[in-house]
Amino acid sequence: MRRALLLAVLALGLMSAPLHAVQPDEVLPDAAQEARARELSRELRCMVCQNQSIDDSDAPLAKDLRILVRERIKAGDSDRQVLDFLVARYGEFVLMRPTVHGANLLLWLAPFAVLLVGGAGIFVAYRRRRTLPAPTVPLSAEEEDRLAHVLAGGDAEAARDLTKL
Known part of the structure; x- marks a missing residue:
């Protein structure tokens, strides 16, 4: 029972790990160039998926862009030159973080x-x-007289009239 639970947790952990769509035939033999290509691929948007980098996308266009990035790196282009080439070709939308x-x-x-x-x-x-200031309306002369009468101990009917005002 404990072993099955451990295997289930391990399987769920592996499924939640980030997956990369880079195929083995795309990987460059030089580890430094491959690291540069992976870094650049994370900065480029898949034009089909739009919210994924080309490093994470399985779309055919993303694969073509990954191959293009690797070709430009093998040709000796700097990271900036590769990005500039792709922006010139596809527009600034290709960048995950626009300038x-x-x-x-x-x-x-x-x-x-x-x-x-x-x-x-x-x-x-x-x-x-x-x-x-709070809007106030002055009392008329008649209302002042009625108020003075009620405050002086006048009748209850006049007091009820004042509460209606």
Whole structure:
């Protein structure tokens, strides 16, 4: 019983481990180049899956991109040159973390601007609410006389009339 439980926990642990879609025929013989290729593959988005890196995706396009990355590394390109080549070919959407410039700047700054504007709006509304006096309407001469009469020990009917005001 204990052994079966241990095997089940081990199997679940192995199933939760991250899987990589890199096929054995894609792996570079040089370990340093393969490490660079894996690192670059984690930074590139699968154009089919969109929320997976090409390192994790089984899509045929992701495999083609992994092979292309490895070919560029074997040709002697630096990491920046490989990324620039892929961005020129597929656009900046291929990057898992887009750069902060140009039109992307709006996307990077928009959440902070919304928070800033919302916070300023709440602050202004709070300040106005605290500084505005409560609206008061002065009593008419007749109401003042009735109030004075009730406070002086007048009749209960006049007191009920005042509660209706």
